[in-house]
Amino acid sequence: MPTVTVLAKAQLNHSPDDVILIELIEHPGPSAYRGAPLLLVTWPLKATMCDLQRFPEMAAVAARLFATAATELASIKARRKRSEPTRG
Numbered sequence: 001m002p003t004v005t006v007l008a009k010a011q012l013n014h015s016p017d018d019v020i021l022i023e024l025i026e027h028p029g030p031s032a033y034r035g036a037p038l039l040l041v042t043w044p045l046k047a048t049m050c051d052l053q054r055f056p057e058m059a060a061v062a063a064r065l066f067a068t069a070a071t072e073l074a075s076i077k078a079r080r081k082r083s084e085p086t087r088g
Contacts, residue, residue: 008069022069
């Protein structure tokens, strides 16, 4: 069963249906048997509408969402690297 880690989630508009979700999907087991980790980006099922005055705010939300996901992914990688046994 894969492990799913939510990296970032944001609501673009006032509708609960306007959500973008970014998840890290990892398969357990020895590396020879598991697939490479994947990122799953789930977009709203319907088009998101906004007036022209709110567009800069929505664009900023989307940019922060992807920046948060990238930062969280880097943090996960760094923690795992620190926890790996050193080879000598």
